[in-house]
Amino acid sequence: xxxxxxxxxxxxxxxxxxxxxxxxxxxxxxxxxxxxxxxxxxxxxxxxxxxxxxxxxxxxxxxxxxxxxxxxxxxxxxxxxxxxxxxxxx
Amino acid sequence: xxxxxxxxxxxxxxxxxxxxxxxxxxxxxxxxxxxxxxxxxxxxxxxxxxxxxxxxxxxxxxxxxxxxxxxxxxxxxxxxxxxxxxxxxxxxxxxxxxxxxxxxxxxxxxxxxxxxxxxxxxxxxxxxxxxxxxxxxxxxxxxxxxxxxxxxxxxxxxxxxxxxxxxxxxxxxxxxxxxxxxxxxxxxxxxxxxxxxxxxxxxxxxxxxxxxxxxxxxxxxxxxxxxxxxxxxxxxxxxxxxxxxxxxxxxxxxxxxxxxxxxxxxx
Numbered sequence: 001x002x003x004x005x006x007x008x009x010x011x012x013x014x015x016x017x018x019x020x021x022x023x024x025x026x027x028x029x030x031x032x033x034x035x036x037x038x039x040x041x042x043x044x045x046x047x048x049x050x051x052x053x054x055x056x057x058x059x060x061x062x063x064x065x066x067x068x069x070x071x072x073x074x075x076x077x078x079x080x081x082x083x084x085x086x087x088x089x090x
Numbered sequence: 091x092x093x094x095x096x097x098x099x100x101x102x103x104x105x106x107x108x109x110x111x112x113x114x115x116x117x118x119x120x121x122x123x124x125x126x127x128x129x130x131x132x133x134x135x136x137x138x139x140x141x142x143x144x145x146x147x148x149x150x151x152x153x154x155x156x157x158x159x160x161x162x163x164x165x166x167x168x169x170x171x172x173x174x175x176x177x178x179x180x181x182x183x184x185x186x187x188x189x190x191x192x193x194x195x196x197x198x199x200x201x202x203x204x205x206x207x208x209x210x211x212x213x214x215x216x217x218x219x220x221x222x223x224x225x226x227x228x229x230x231x232x233x234x235x236x237x238x239x240x241x242x243x244x245x246x247x248x249x250x251x252x253x254x255x256x257x258x259x260x261x262x263x264x265x266x267x268x269x270x271x272x273x274x275x276x277x278x279x280x281x282x283x284x285x286x287x288x289x290x291x292x293x294x295x296x297x298x299x300x301x302x303x304x305x306x307x308x309x310x311x312x313x314x315x316x317x318x319x320x321x322x323x324x325x326x327x328x329x330x331x332x333x334x335x336x337x338x339x340x341x342x343x344x345x346x347x348x349x350x351x352x353x354x355x356x357x
Contacts, residue, residue, distance in 0.1 A: 001300045003330030012328060013289065058290070062264040066235040067202075076201035079125075079167045081231035 044084035091333070093319050093340035095119040096348070097196075097225075097259060097277060097306035100158070101139075101147055107309070107316040108154040114320040117341070118356045119151060120348065122161040122196035122225050127311050129168055133177035136164060140181065144188040157356050159348070161195035161225050162186070169200075169209035179212055186220055192351045193217060195225025196259060199237040202229060210244060218250040223351050226258040228265060231284060238265040242272050255350055259306070260285055263294065270298045275347050279308045280318035288318070288325040295339065304344045 051060035067085045143160035151158035164178040197213040229237035258269045259277035269276045278291040307318035348354040
């Protein structure tokens with residue numbers, strides 16, 4: 001599916017992406033300045049940044065945060081997801 | 091524009107939201123059964139909830155001229171208690187003849203546990219035995235990829251289920267291909283912080299085509315936007331899509347899937 005009146009993608013999304021990139025930089029500065037760099041979620045976040053070098057960036061970033069195992073777990077001990085797989089080797 | 095909101099938890103929303111949706115062009119709203127944000131203490135709580143979904147909420151929506159439809163189940167977040175889940179599933183057949191019921195949903199997995207899978211199998215069996223459409227919730231965040239694959243494998247293994255009568259919701263870039271390749275319908279949920287933004291949802295449309303995809307707000311008691319669907323339509327317009335393409339994604343596609351249930355009539 002493609003639009004019949006294609007727009008310039010950079011015109012549409014550059015400023016938004018630029019703002020988000022600066023927010024990411026500020027988030028990383030803030031976490032490290034405040035001493036939380038060892039949090040497993042932050043480590044997973046930094047790890048996911050390397051996926052930006054891949055061909056399918058969005059998919060690879062999502063997979064980087066994902067549980068890669070295939071087996072059902074014995075029981076759910078929580079209802080919430082935290083955004084990063086806690087058992088990922090660091 | 092005209093659109094269908096195919097997934098919204100209106101019991102958690104205000105009448106202001108109904109008014110805004112109708113003003114934006116909403117022609118029907120569909121409400122899957124879900125987790126209330128707390129565990130219900132007994133099956134009686136679900137009985138009351140199913141009455142709310144099939145009697146009270148349609149009447150509340152009708153005050154705004156909006157047809158309201160519902161899906162029934164016990165959600166995977168409350169599936170760990172097998173006894174409770176069995177009691178709730180036993181209640182569902184009583185409600186299936188209600189005129190606004192579309193099928194079984196939103197069933198699925200949350201943390202990908204054994205008990206969640208057991209209850210998912212029972213829901214799928216209930217749908218098969220009663221020739222019902224199925225709406226599937228896929229897990230959140232780090233659990234989504236694994237859960238989506240487990241769900242697809244389970245439903246594909248049941249020869250009684252036509253994949254064209256199953257919609258698997260909350261797709262993202264790492265799960266869309268799993269669902270599309272298996273022949274199911276897919277849902278793209280528009281959330282501010284998780285699931286999909288409008289630009290990403292449109293990217294997925296452009297990758298997989300618009301034949302078997304819809305978009306929804308899944309607005310509920312959490313951070314969510316009841317007008318996310320018409321906002322996504324506006325984003326498509328900004329990208330250069332014409333009215334016909336927008337009408338296909340936001341109206342004709344959901345109507346095509348939902349019309350497989352005879353109860354879905356919005357003429």
